[in-house]
Amino acid sequence: MHIKLRLTVMNFLQFAVWGSYLTCIGNYLGAAGLGDHIAWFYSIQGVVSIFMPAILGIIADKYIPAEKLLGLSHALAGLFMLWAWFYGYSHPEGLSFAPFFTLYTLSVAFYMPTIALSNTVAFSILTRNGYDTIRDFPPIRVWGTVGFIAAMWFVNFAYITPGGWLGFSADAPDRFQYTAMQLLVCGILGLLLAFYCMTLPNCPVSKTVGKRSLSELFGLNAFALFKQRKMALFFIFSMLLGVSLQITNGFATPFITSFKGNPEFATTVGANNATALTSLSQISEALCILLIPFFLKRFGIKRVMLIAMLAWVLRFGFFGIGNPGGGLWMFVLSMLVYGVAFDFFNVSGALFVEKETDSSIQGAAQGLFMLMTNGIGATVGTLAAGAVVNHFCKWTEVMTPEGPASFLLGDWQATWLIFAAYALLVAVVFAVVFKYKHVPEAIGTVKH
Incomplete structure (x- = not known):
């Protein structure tokens, strides 16, 4: 597969993971009895963004190739989100804040750094293959937004029919945008992207990072x-x-x-x-x-x-x-x-x-x-x-x-x-x- 096409697929999935729940988890939280805590579920993204990108950035620079770390991060984020889905699925009567928020936080903590890390991977692979990042990256990155939108549309219309099949409707009351199924979609996409990242070209770690100060x-x-x-x-x-x-x-x-x-x-x-x-x-x-x-x-x-x-x-x-x-x-x-x-x-x-x-x-x-x-x-x-x-x-x-x-x-x-x-x-x-x-x-x- 062509390098730019492979990076396009990576960006599409990168933001599809996020789009599957970011704008609609509030609906699920309200239905599950955690509506008063919506702000905490969104603010935690900012909290982990303060330190997690720096930590994973150091690891990618010095210890683990960026594409492997990107895959590992998505695997952990996906697994924790699947665990959050299973908890929600197992408690249809309502969620307890502490356990569900903990699982959600762990997933977000490993996902948020991947936004910057995916850019690092794309820049490294493009540069090593002789491409101009200023010219060639934006058309690749825009497919991330397309992935985000596609995931939003999917969870908006998708639901499980009485026969257990996947159906699509504009007015079904149990569509994924209202239920824990949006988390299942997120987790599956995350694991799919994790495996895909492991197949990307190698992004070598830096040999000079050790000369930099901690600050x-x-x-x-x-x-x-x-x-x-x-x-x-x-x-x-x-x-x-x-x-x-x-x-x-x-x-x-x-x-x-x-x-x-x-x-x-x-x-x-x-x-x-x-x-x-x-x-x-x-x-x-x-x-x-x-x-x-x-x-x-x-x-x-x-x-x-x-x-x-x-x-x-x-x-x-x-x-x-x-x-x-x-x-x-x-x-x-x-x-x-x-x-x-x-x-x-x-x-x-x-x-x-x-x-x-x-x-x-x-x-x-x-x-x-x-x-x-x-x-x-x-x-x-x-x-x-x-x-x-x-x-x-x-x-x-x-x-x-x-x-x-x-x-x-x-x-x-x-x-x-x-x-x-x-x-x-x-x-x-x-x-x-x-x-x-x-x-x-x-x-x-x-x-x-």
Whole structure:
């Protein structure tokens, strides 16, 4: 099989594993009695992202070839997720938080580092085979987003028929997006990817890592960038905007599904297909990546990041005023602006770090950027969002034509508008405080 095709398959499966549960596990947790703890299940991704990628990165650099470590990590993540599925399957009456959360955490702890590790594998294999990573990697990586979307669609429509066969429906009450079966899908895909990774070309360990200090290995040397006012402000605002990153991943599908508890919207396509509807966000994300070079050259990093912040305002605001009936178009707009909100911040921020930092610490600086956004920011934001949601909304059992079901009902409009107000406040302060002069020629030299 051609090298680029093999890496395409790897990326497809890498993100299909994540897409099988990331946006819909909230629905299952609510039905299983753990709805009040949704924020913890999403914040743990940020917690493990603080230290696990660095640890596995050191191991891949010095001890175990990256492709083998990638396979081992996916094997462990898949096995723990299958164990979590079996626990959920064995306890249909409801889950106990401690054992289920422990199994989930162990799976996530081994999965999250594979996001960076899979990039390392791809870069190493492409480089060793004479390819240009700047030109050849993006078309490979975009298939990761395709895999994420494909997994979302699968769990949205798939269910087990009374005869024990796999069926697909747009309104079956026991589709995978509502049950522990989404974890089974995740675990199986993870094990499949683990075996596949073991067949990839070898990525030799580095012979020079031992000459680096412990602080360099863990990327601590990048914290020296806080001595520069511009970089300090950039990382602080990265953390503040990172607060928004996981909010809709955690609560969008329980919110949209909650309309099934309202007779006016119970039978609408939107309320019954929350996971498929939110997949529009990932489609938008894939398309918006293509707009970044133009916007960076035309408007500069400050305005592009400001556009991202304002897009988060719209992302939350459209949720606050929309519904899956006549207001479905507002939900669709919320999904479409997500690509701008996510990509214009994450990708442009990474390019800014690359441009403004010395090559000797760029790897550590990128790690610090991820720490501030997906680590600290996303963790704090998800826990804070969970507190807001639990204040305004409660899991309530409602009688439906299929029988009793639990939905997260309450004042969702106030909840989303609070999130929108927060994003607007961050945007206003950023516009006033962050000083950066746009030089078109300089931005044009950034590698895309």
